[in-house]
Amino acid sequence: MIKVENLTKRYAGHSAIQNLNFEVGQGEIMGFLGPNGAGKTTTMRILASFMPPTSGRATIAGFDVFEQSLQARSHLGYMPENVPLYNDMRVTEYLDYRAVLKGVSHRRLAERVGDAKELCGLREVEKQLIGTLSKGYRQRVGLADALLHEPDLLILDEPTIGLDPNQIRQVRELIKNLGKQHTILLSTHILPEVEMTCSRVIIIHKGRIEACDTPENLLGKIRQAGGVVVEAKVGPDNGVEELKKISGVRDIIVDTDGDWKIFSLRVESGVDVREEIFRLATDRHWTVRELTQRRATLEDVFVELTHPDVV
Amino acid sequence: MRKFYTLLSREVRSYFHSPIAYVVLIFFLLISGVDFYFQVSFMNQRQVQYTVQEAFFNSIFFWFAFVLIFPLITMRLFAEEFKLGTIEPLMTAPVRDWQVVLAKFFGALVFYLVLWIPTLLYFAIFLKLTNQPAAPSAGAYFGSYLMLLLMGMFYLSIGCLTSVLTRNQIIAAIVSFCAITLFFFLGLVQFILLDVSSATRDLLGYFSAIDHMVTFSRGVIDTRPIVFYLSMTIVMLTLTYQAFQSRKWRL
Numbered sequence: 375m376i377k378v379e380n381l382t383k384r385y386a387g388h389s390a391i392q393n394l395n396f397e398v399g400q401g402e403i404m405g406f407l408g409p410n411g412a413g414k415t416t417t418m419r420i421l422a423s424f425m426p427p428t429s430g431r432a433t434i435a436g437f438d439v440f441e442q443s444l445q446a447r448s449h450l451g452y453m454p455e456n457v458p459l460y461n462d463m464r465v466t467e468y469l470d471y472r473a474v475l476k477g478v479s480h481r482r483l484a485e486r487v488g489d490a491k492e493l494c495g496l497r498e499v500e501k502q503l504i505g506t507l508s509k510g511y512r513q514r515v516g517l518a519d520a521l522l523h524e525p526d527l528l529i530l531d532e533p534t535i536g537l538d539p540n541q542i543r544q545v546r547e548l549i550k551n552l553g554k555q556h557t558i559l560l561s562t563h564i565l566p567e568v569e570m571t572c573s574r575v576i577i578i579h580k581g582r583i584e585a586c587d588t589p590e591n592l593l594g595k596i597r598q599a600g601g602v603v604v605e606a607k608v609g610p611d612n613g614v615e616e617l618k619k620i621s622g623v624r625d626i627i628v629d630t631d632g633d634w635k636i637f638s639l640r641v642e643s644g645v646d647v648r649e650e651i652f653r654l655a656t657d658r659h660w661t662v663r664e665l666t667q668r669r670a671t672l673e674d675v676f677v678e679l680t681h682p683d684v685v
Numbered sequence: 686m687r688k689f690y691t692l693l694s695r696e697v698r699s700y701f702h703s704p705i706a707y708v709v710l711i712f713f714l715l716i717s718g719v720d721f722y723f724q725v726s727f728m729n730q731r732q733v734q735y736t737v738q739e740a741f742f743n744s745i746f747f748w749f750a751f752v753l754i755f756p757l758i759t760m761r762l763f764a765e766e767f768k769l770g771t772i773e774p775l776m777t778a779p780v781r782d783w784q785v786v787l788a789k790f791f792g793a794l795v796f797y798l799v800l801w802i803p804t805l806l807y808f809a810i811f812l813k814l815t816n817q818p819a820a821p822s823a824g825a826y827f828g829s830y831l832m833l834l835l836m837g838m839f840y841l842s843i844g845c846l847t848s849v850l851t852r853n854q855i856i857a858a859i860v861s862f863c864a865i866t867l868f869f870f871l872g873l874v875q876f877i878l879l880d881v882s883s884a885t886r887d888l889l890g891y892f893s894a895i896d897h898m899v900t901f902s903r904g905v906i907d908t909r910p911i912v913f914y915l916s917m918t919i920v921m922l923t924l925t926y927q928a929f930q931s932r933k934w935r936l
Contacts (some may be wrong), residue, residue: 475691
């Protein structure tokens with residue numbers, strides 16, 4: 375659906391994105407992840423034909439976004455960041471207007487606008503001026519707009535930014551449902567969102583792709599260097615010495631909480647050392663109040679890839 | 686064509702959604718009303734060689750209001766879309782750049798023409814009250830309004846160009862006001878430069894908006910200004926189109 379080859383965008387002095395290569399297949403929900411300023415919006419704007427790349431090329435449904443921009447744009451529903459809308463128009467009026475621009479036929483106009491309003495829960499505000507809508511409703515108007523012409527591909531730039539938790543949940547559900555019929559590329563920096571909705575994830579940092587995989591595989595990678603947390607009263611023992619002897623333990627960071635010592639262990643890939651630790655603790659008469667294998671989250675992947683020095 | 690018509694209708698409607706439209710309308714009605722009143726009362730006091738209609742379209746009031754309305758009408762056209770970011774959904778929809786440029790230009794033109802509708806009423810009222818027409822022939826009305834249309838197109842296209850170059854409406858308004866005023870008074874330069882050849886003077890005379898209006902409001906339809914204004918409008922709109930396309934490279 376989307377094919378990006380060596381895409382580069384340079385602004386005066388610096389590169390926003392450098393040599394991006396990726397593909398998004400039919401029916402995928404692709405998450406586009408990265409810290410602020412990583413080049414997410416730039417990439418999406420290029421894909422939406424809003425600006426041309428400096429070099430490289432991108433195609434949507436086989437149409438070059440620059441050379442055949444009009445065809446590419448008609449296959450695409452794009453929701454820009456912060457959803458700029460005409461505040462002086464009413465919701466229905468705006469959607470009607472957008473539907474015509476997107477080439478929805480006169481015959482199907484009412485049906486399409488109705489469906490989009492229904493799907494995005496805009497019925498109760500359809501007669502309101504867009505300028506009077508809350509952030510959440512504006513976001514939904516943007517989403518309804520993107521859906522109007524039943525595009526094969528949806529590109530959503532930060533669809534849940536600025537929404538409250540309930541609204542985020544609704545939008546997430548909506549996106550999941552849309553994913554059944556549409557290919558979706560969405561950008562975000564809210565990580566649980568990606569884990570829950572996306573079938574694949576691209577992590578982009580400083581204009582380069584750092585990783586591109588399914589959320590499970592990304593987690594698998596980081597779990598290879600997973601960790602175990604032990605909180606125990608070790609009595610006269612040092613603790614670290616003993617724990618280090620367990621095979622598979624790489625290094626240990628110690629913290630204290632009153633009498634309690636908190637050990638954070640980094641463990642080699644695929645080894646579960648919890649049993650060993652339990653045995654050690656009973657042998658040495660340690661009092662243990664926590665023994666957990668820390669599950670890596672996408673957040674760890676993200677932090678590790680975008681700030682390698684922190685981990 | 687359907688897309689163009691939709692874009693156009695949004696442009697026109699957005700004028701009437703904004704308070705600026707009504708301020709401009711009232712301002713313009715006020716000045717043109719005062720103009721009409723002054724011309725008629727002036728003529729009541731002395732013998733003159735021209736008609737009410739000619740006087741109305743050639744007075745200082747008229748010119749003052751005239752050059753001022755264009756920046757007010759055109760400043761928001763593109764600048765506002767850039768500022769609010771609405772240009773992004775607009776240009777990522779499958780519409781062509783020229784459709785947007787022409788829709789904005791004609792939207793402004795429609796609003797501009799709406800401004801003139803009440804002035805027709807002045808002449809109707811004059812006829813009703815005095816039982817004599819404000820102009821000797823229909824041609825004089827036709828000429829005046831044709832000239833208004835032609836000049837309007839040219840000055841609105843200047844306004845389009847300045848609006849597409851910036852995201853700041855105030856800058857767009859000031860630059861287009863300066864450009865329009867310069868063009869407008871270009872014809873007066875012949876009265877200032879005394880030591881130029883008559884050829885230069887004639888050349889400058891061709892640009893004189895005031896001369897054009899004097900001619901046309903008598904009902905004399907001269908093709909030279911028609912060609913001048915139409916071609917300059919096309920030039921300005923082409924430049925606007927080019928500047929609009931170049932935004933992609935400036936982003």
